[in-house]
Amino acid sequence: xxxxxxxxxxxxxxxxxxxxxxxxxxxxxxxxxxxxxxxxxxxxxxxxxxxxxxxxxxxxxxxxxxxxxxxxxxxxxxxxxxxxxxxxxxxxxxxxxxxxxxxxxxxxxxxxxxxxxxxxxxxxxxxxxxxxxxxxxxxxxxxxxxxxxxxxxxxxxxxxxxxxxxxxxxxxxxxxxxxxxxxxxxxxxxxxxxxxxxxxxxxxxxxxxxxxxxxxxxxxxxxxxxxxxxxxxxxxxxxxxxxxx
Numbered sequence: 105x106x107x108x109x110x111x112x113x114x115x116x117x118x119x120x121x122x123x124x125x126x127x128x129x130x131x132x133x134x135x136x137x138x139x140x141x142x143x144x145x146x147x148x149x150x151x152x153x154x155x156x157x158x159x160x161x162x163x164x165x166x167x168x169x170x171x172x173x174x175x176x177x178x179x180x181x182x183x184x185x186x187x188x189x190x191x192x193x194x195x196x197x198x199x200x201x202x203x204x205x206x207x208x209x210x211x212x213x214x215x216x217x218x219x220x221x222x223x224x225x226x227x228x229x230x231x232x233x234x235x236x237x238x239x240x241x242x243x244x245x246x247x248x249x250x251x252x253x254x255x256x257x258x259x260x261x262x263x264x265x266x267x268x269x270x271x272x273x274x275x276x277x278x279x280x281x282x283x284x285x286x287x288x289x290x291x292x293x294x295x296x297x298x299x300x301x302x303x304x305x306x307x308x309x310x311x312x313x314x315x316x317x318x319x320x321x322x323x324x325x326x327x328x329x330x331x332x333x334x335x336x337x338x339x340x341x342x343x344x345x346x347x348x349x
């Protein structure tokens with residue numbers, strides 16, 4: 105630093121602003137400033153190190169691969185869910201009022217026939233443990249309305265004895281071999297499914313202990329022109345009261 109000996113005190117020849125400079129007599133008085141300087145250096149090193157670790161997670165680092173992996177797993181899970189549950193969802197939505205019966209095969213009187221063949225009929229669903237005290241009443245209502253009634257055993261329930269008890273022929277005993285009706289309705293008690301002549305379900309009525317009063321709905325299954333419900337082609341052709349006779 106060049107100092108103008110003829111100038112004012114504290115002035116130099118470089119045009120710098122005036123400052124006060126204090127030179128301590130003992131260097132130990134600068135220890136606090138030195139420690140602050142080292143702290144600032146450590147803080148700067150820590151920020152640089154943190155930036156090096158954080159940088160792979162930003163921009164074109166690991167964020168995009170992670171997002172792509174999560175998206176791929178989501179798509180795979182959705183595809184598997186659709187594949188494994190598609191058939192069960194189709195069965196559960198079919199058979200509801202206004203919808204067709206489930207597309208399945210059932211055992212009718214010992215013969216395997218499409219469920220869609222049971223058009224213009226009443227299906228009496230019998231779940232396991234069902235007392236079915238009002239099955240005979242339901243049979244009488246169907247007989248008075250002039251429609252066929254079929255007793256359907258669900259989940260392996262044998263209905264041959266029930267059919268004989270209500271004075272129906274064995275061709276009215278149905279086994280839900282594919283579990284289609286049980287999947288569509290999940291009945292916990294005796295349940296009547298009224299099926300229109302076009303194969304759509306007119307109504308589903310469960311017995312809550314008071315029996316049934318479905319004669320008007322049953323008569324509506326038969327068209328006014330006097331048509332009758334079609335019986336399964338492969339079913340045994342016995343009349344509803346053939347066993348009784």
